[in-house]
Amino acid sequence: MAKEPVRVLVTGAAGQIGYALVPMIARGVMLGPDQPVILHMLDIPPAAESLNGVKMELVDAAFPLLKGVVATTDVVEACTGVNIAIMVGGFPRKEGMERKDVMSKNVSIYKSQASALEKHAAANCKVLVVANPANTNALILKEFAPSIPEKNITCLTRLDHNRALGQISERLNVQVSDVKNVIIWGNHSSTQYPDVNHATVKTQGGEKPVKELVSDDEWLKGEFITTVQQRGAAIIKARKLSSALSAASAACDHIRDWVLGTPAGTWVSMGVYSDGSYNVPVGLIYSFPVTCCNGEWTIVQGLQIDEFSRRKLDATAAELSEEKALAYSCLS
Numbered sequence: 001m002a003k004e005p006v007r008v009l010v011t012g013a014a015g016q017i018g019y020a021l022v023p024m025i026a027r028g029v030m031l032g033p034d035q036p037v038i039l040h041m042l043d044i045p046p047a048a049e050s051l052n053g054v055k056m057e058l059v060d061a062a063f064p065l066l067k068g069v070v071a072t073t074d075v076v077e078a079c080t081g082v083n084i085a086i087m088v089g090g091f092p093r094k095e096g097m098e099r100k101d102v103m104s105k106n107v108s109i110y111k112s113q114a115s116a117l118e119k120h121a122a123a124n125c126k127v128l129v130v131a132n133p134a135n136t137n138a139l140i141l142k143e144f145a146p147s148i149p150e151k152n153i154t155c156l157t158r159l160d161h162n163r164a165l166g167q168i169s170e171r172l173n174v175q176v177s178d179v180k181n182v183i184i185w186g187n188h189s190s191t192q193y194p195d196v197n198h199a200t201v202k203t204q205g206g207e208k209p210v211k212e213l214v215s216d217d218e219w220l221k222g223e224f225i226t227t228v229q230q231r232g233a234a235i236i237k238a239r240k241l242s243s244a245l246s247a248a249s250a251a252c253d254h255i256r257d258w259v260l261g262t263p264a265g266t267w268v269s270m271g272v273y274s275d276g277s278y279n280v281p282v283g284l285i286y287s288f289p290v291t292c293c294n295g296e297w298t299i300v301q302g303l304q305i306d307e308f309s310r311r312k313l314d315a316t317a318a319e320l321s322e323e324k325a326l327a328y329s330c331l332s
């Protein structure tokens with residue numbers, strides 16, 4: 001029997017990530033090849049014409065799984081009945097703007113969209129925040145949508161996770177699909193900590209630790225980390241635009257694994273509400289290693305954290321606490 005369609009909201013759908021993401025969702029990349037979807041696309045009035053153009057292209061693509069498209073600038077219409085919300089829309093930093101000005105704009109966007117989701121989304125709606133500052137936008141959304149379970153509000157660090165897999169695969173000249181269990185800890189920013197201490201590579205005889213295969217510890221503790229931390233900036237420098245296809249693909253990976261589960265023995269990185277695991281302060285949206293089963297994520301427990309890693313975990317937590325304080329100061 002055919003499945004009921006799932007309603008997926010994409011905010012900022014007329015933007016670059018939106019343009020890459022909506023066809024992936026409509027093709028089943030996010031929820032599977034047998035899952036029909038209805039796309040809800042939200043943008044702001046100046047982008048309404050362009051949003052309508054995206055809707056026209058979706059019709060023209062004749063995706064068999066796409067059972068309907070809502071393209072709107074009305075946040076209530078956009079949020080009504082959605083089962084999954086991908087929050088890509090936000091206010092970008094413009095020349096001459098202070099961090100606080102950008103934060104203030106995004107805090108007010110995420111506050112009002114949180115209320116709309118809380119009132120109008122389907123029960124148990126899963127939320128993924130992509131727009132920067134992603135962790136803190138997600139935290140504001142959580143604060144202003146208190147009836148959405150906190151476990152349902154997450155932010156995207158899967159792009160950083162995938163970047164880390166990509167760097168290891170290039171260094172070792174192995175298939176990226178044979179590398180697993182890297183971790184992104186903390187903020188989706190240049191203080192994030194890409195950690196390979198528990199990562200492995202599939203070999204003919206089984207699995208080998210990345211640390212054994214990359215014998216150059218200096219590279220792992222230096223250039224590898226900074227390359228992943230700075231990758232977003234490197235893409236902006238090369239394209240004069242921020243990452244879009246890789247961000248859209250990572251958003252699909254994040255939701256697919258959350259809804260359909262992670263493969264046995266594999267974890268992924270997700271920005272989730274900290275419960276104090278690994279001594280990360282409660283009250284931050286922080287990226288942890290997680291496994292997913294039956295639509296729920298669980299933080300991987302019991303990993304050894306050495307002194308080098310501890311300092312990195314704490315530094316990115318400190319930045320998130322500062323961002324949180326700045327965001328709250330914008331609320332008053």
Ligand code: NAD
Nearest residue numbers: 012014015016017043047089090130131132134156159247
């Ligand atoms: P973009 O500027 O091309 O698109 C953003 C869209 O959001 C625009 O169409 C804009 O009109 C819309 N928008 C603005 N305010 C809105 C609102 N209140 N409601 C609905 N829509 C609104 O930007 P992009 O390249 O698509 O990037 C989107 C965001 O994702 C940025 O914040 C970017 O920094 C972030 N990003 C995050 C990651 C990640 O890994 N977390 C990766 C790449 C980009």
Ligand code: LMR
Nearest residue numbers: 132231232233235242243
């Ligand atoms: C990325 O990681 O590619 C983006 O978050 C960069 C940005 O600032 O948009």
